[in-house]
Amino acid sequence: MTDIHSDKILILDFGSQYTQLIGRRVRELGVYCEIWAYDNDIETIRSFKPKGIILSGGPSTVTEQHTPRPAAEIFDMGIPILGICYGLQCIAAMLGGDVSSSDKREYGHAEVNVCGSNPLIVETSQNVWMSHGDKVTALPPGFAVIAESANAPLCAIADESRNFYGVQFHPEVTHSEFGEQILSRFAHKICGCGKNWSASNIIQDCIESARAQVGTDHVILGLSGGVDSSVVAALLHEAIGEQLTCIFVDNGLLRKNEGDQVMETFAENMGVKVIRVDAEQRFLDELAGESDPEAKRKIIGRVFVEIFEEESKKIDDAKWLAQGTIYPDVIESAASKTGKAQVIKSHHNVGGLPEGMELKLLEPLRELFKDEVRRIGLELGLPAKMIHRHPFPGPGLGVRILGEVKKQYADVLREADAIFMDELYASGWYEKTSQAFAVFLPVKSVGVVGDNRSYDYVVALRAVETIDFMTATWAHIPYDILARISNRIINEVRGISRVTYDISGKPPATIEWE
Ligand SMILES: Nc1ncnc2c1ncn2[C@@H]1O[C@H](COP(=O)(O)OP(=O)(O)OP(=O)(O)O)[C@@H](O)[C@H]1O
Ligand SMILES: O=c1[nH]c(=O)c2[nH+]cn([C@@H]3O[C@H](COP(=O)(O)O)[C@@H](O)[C@H]3O)c2[nH]1
Ligand SMILES: NC(=O)CC[C@H](N)C(=O)O
Numbered sequence: 352m353t354d355i356h357s358d359k360i361l362i363l364d365f366g367s368q369y370t371q372l373i374g375r376r377v378r379e380l381g382v383y384c385e386i387w388a389y390d391n392d393i394e395t396i397r398s399f400k401p402k403g404i405i406l407s408g409g410p411s412t413v414t415e416q417h418t419p420r421p422a423a424e425i426f427d428m429g430i431p432i433l434g435i436c437y438g439l440q441c442i443a444a445m446l447g448g449d450v451s452s453s454d455k456r457e458y459g460h461a462e463v464n465v466c467g468s469n470p471l472i473v474e475t476s477q478n479v480w481m482s483h484g485d486k487v488t489a490l491p492p493g494f495a496v497i498a499e500s501a502n503a504p505l506c507a508i509a510d511e512s513r514n515f516y517g518v519q520f521h522p523e524v525t526h527s528e529f530g531e532q533i534l535s536r537f538a539h540k541i542c543g544c545g546k547n548w549s550a551s552n553i554i555q556d557c558i559e560s561a562r563a564q565v566g567t568d569h570v571i572l573g574l575s576g577g578v579d580s581s582v583v584a585a586l587l588h589e590a591i592g593e594q595l596t597c598i599f600v601d602n603g604l605l606r607k608n609e610g611d612q613v614m615e616t617f618a619e620n621m622g623v624k625v626i627r628v629d630a631e632q633r634f635l636d637e638l639a640g641e642s643d644p645e646a647k648r649k650i651i652g653r654v655f656v657e658i659f660e661e662e663s664k665k666i667d668d669a670k671w672l673a674q675g676t677i678y679p680d681v682i683e684s685a686a687s688k689t690g691k692a693q694v695i696k697s698h699h700n701v702g703g704l705p706e707g708m709e710l711k712l713l714e715p716l717r718e719l720f721k722d723e724v725r726r727i728g729l730e731l732g733l734p735a736k737m738i739h740r741h742p743f744p745g746p747g748l749g750v751r752i753l754g755e756v757k758k759q760y761a762d763v764l765r766e767a768d769a770i771f772m773d774e775l776y777a778s779g780w781y782e783k784t785s786q787a788f789a790v791f792l793p794v795k796s797v798g799v800v801g802d803n804r805s806y807d808y809v810v811a812l813r814a815v816e817t818i819d820f821m822t823a824t825w826a827h828i829p830y831d832i833l834a835r836i837s838n839r840i841i842n843e844v845r846g847i848s849r850v851t852y853d854i855s856g857k858p859p860a861t862i863e864w865e
């Protein structure tokens with residue numbers, strides 16, 4: 352079996368918005384990499400055995416004292432180093448060059464020209480993307496300029512004898528014309544990494560490790576029908592077959608036909624053992640009378656965990672609880688623990704595990720980015736439609752029915768949401784939006800239907816475009832499509848007299864209404 356971790360790159364993070372993007376780009380090149388906080392000590396870095404190091408960008412300035420620096424010994428490890436933006440400035444400042452600040456920020460496109468031949472940047476003239484205020488003003492000893500731009504004459508520098516490189520622009524963003532080629536030359540040619548990180552190798556590796564970890568024990572998994580837990584189900588089914596039991600909780604807050612789809616995909620077509628727990632009444636009873644969003648989330652989270660515990664006791668020797676934790680969760684929780692990244696809005700995940708839980712955790716996707724999870728899901732034979740689904744929050748329709756949750760509201764919302772999805776698929780807009788859904792507003796409004804007065808509820812449609820769900824813009828769905836959706840909802844769903852479209856960005860609004 353190929354060792355997918357044998358040739359790897361370490362990315363030290365200085366807090367750039369694009370650090371995860373560097374990681375994804377390197378992975379796309381078939382090279383395993385990890386993202387670590389910049390201040391890891393040299394022993395820890397050495398023990399990782401990287402074939403190269405990338406220093407990310409970051410918001411700080413090296414012109415001030417006590418701003419972030421990597422361990423100085425990385426320059427004695429004998430491996431290639433690439434600094435990007437703040438990373439370049441660190442290299443210059445630490446190895447005897449000079450960096451100075453100016454109040455003129457260079458933000459956006461720039462053209463760079465290559466000076467002479469070098470192993471990193473080959474295309475003589477290229478458009479790149481910049482985002483900086485500081486710049487290198489004197490080269491460190493041993494370095495030469497390899498590219499210049501109008502605003503930054505020392506825009507890319509290299510010491511080829513030691514394999515140290517730095518670029519002021521961001522090769523990891525797609526706006527940088529030859530960014531991928533630059534990262535590829537660094538990873539493959541300069542660091543000498545092979546292309547071992549591929550979907551089929553990853554699957555093989557995850558399967559072998561899961562088998563080795565659990566032996567003959569039994570594993571349970573909360574299956575939601577969302578991307579992450581579905582891919583874990585497919586992977587573990589392949590790895591340990593009969594030792595896996597999935598628990599799918601129908602909490603009455605799912606979308607139309609969602610429960611049947613989950614059972615059809617997994618239990619009927621893939622032969623995965625799935626226990627469907629019908630808990631609609633239990634959730635509705637617990638939620639009755641509660642209209643505060645945070646309180647609703649907590650109730651839903653608690654009842655989920657209670658059900659998981661009850662069900663796991665029925666499965667004789669279950670020793671493991673599998674989860675769909677993915678790499679961004681790991682990076683973000685590590686960063687928030689050390690206080691280095693901005694706090695990510697903490698959502699109530701069903702993963703809020705009870706204290707003193709005896710089950711051991713199995714997290715086969717811990718090293719993977721979402722796009723990698725999707726790729727291996729497809730390779731494992733999951734339907735493309737499931738793999739490309741928009742995310743659906745754990746509390747489900749519970750946070751899309753404003754205020755108190757009632758079955759009548761959930762039923763109306765399910766119908767309206769299904770029509771919205773139907774039309775988005777039909778018009779090709781489902782793929783163009785990152786997340787779309789309907790929200791039930793428990794206010795009544797007057798309408799006129801067939802010469803009669805109607806007095807019914809309101810539905811709001813929400814559709815957003817986003818990369819990371821931290822910020823989002825509302826989707827500019829064409830009026831004729833919105834008109835058809837609105838028409839269909841008012842005509843086909845009893846109880847709705849009016850449809851509105853949400854035109855709020857995040858920030859200041861959030862994606863969900865509660
Ligand atoms: N209805 C459900 N039944 C069982 N487990 C659930 C249910 N809803 C959520 N979970 C569990 O909670 C976890 C977190 O939910 P979350 O929505 O973040 O992930 P997901 O559903 O796997 O993927 P996606 O982000 O694509 O929706 C899931 O991975 C799953 O283990
Ligand atoms: O698993 C989840 N449990 C939750 O409690 C939760 N709340 C919001 N979301 C999803 O997170 C993303 C950002 O949502 P907001 O802009 O509303 O904070 C969007 O994709 C939301 O759907 C949740 N996911
Ligand atoms: N994007 C960056 O890494 C910026 C680095 C540094 N803060 C500057 O303004 O030049």
Ligand SMILES: [Mg+2]
Nearest residue numbers: 575577743744
């Ligand atoms: Mg989900």
